[in-house]
Amino acid sequence: MLLRSSTFFFWSLLAIGIGSLALLLYQSSIASEAAPWAIFTNQALTNVLFKSRFGVIWLFRIFLLLIASLIWFVSRRIIADRQDPLNELWGFLLLIGIAIMFTTSLDSHAASRQDLWFMIPADVLHMLGAGFLVGG
Numbered sequence: 546m547l548l549r550s551s552t553f554f555f556w557s558l559l560a561i562g563i564g565s566l567a568l569l570l571y572q573s574s575i576a577s578e579a580a581p582w583a584i585f586t587n588q589a590l591t592n593v594l595f596k597s598r599f600g601v602i603w604l605f606r607i608f609l610l611l612i613a614s615l616i617w618f619v620s621r622r623i624i625a626d627r628q629d630p631l632n633e634l635w636g637f638l639l640l641i642g643i644a645i646m647f648t649t650s651l652d653s654h655a656a657s658r659q660d661l662w663f664m665i666p667a668d669v670l671h672m673l674g675a676g677f678l679v680g681g
Contacts, residue, residue: 550635551617551624554617554620558617565607572599573592602652612641616638642676650665650669655667
C-alpha cells in the first residue's frame with residue numbers, strides 16, 4: 546500500500562510539474578500575442594516569469610513542487626528501507642499539496658473577484674474535495 550501510494554505521489558508530482566510548465570508557456574504566449582515557439586526569442590517568457598504577478602505565483606508553485614519532490618524522495622527511501630511509518634512526512638506533503646492548490650487559486654478567476662477573502666478559500670476547498678475524490 547505504501548509503495549503504491551508513493552508511486553501515485555510521483556506521477557501526481559510529475560503531472561503537476563508538466564502542467565505548470567505548459568501553463569507558463571501558454572500564459573507567455575497569450576501575454577505577448579505571439580506563437581508559443583516565439584516566446585523564447587521575444588523576451589515574453591522572462592517578462593511573464595519575473596515581471597508579473599502570475600510569474601511570482603508560478604515560481605512559488607515550482608518551489609513548493611521541489612520541496613514536495615524532495616519529501617517524496619525521502620519517503621521513498623524510508624519505504625525501501627522498511628523503517629518507521631511516514632505519517633509526519635506525508636502529513637507535510639499534504640500541507641504542501643494544499644499550498645500548491647492555493648497558488649492555483651491565486652491565478653484563477655476567483656482571484657479577480659471583489660470578495661477575495663471568500664472566493665479564494667472556497668476555491669481551495671473545492672480543489673481539495675476534488676483531490677480527495679480522485680485520490681480516494
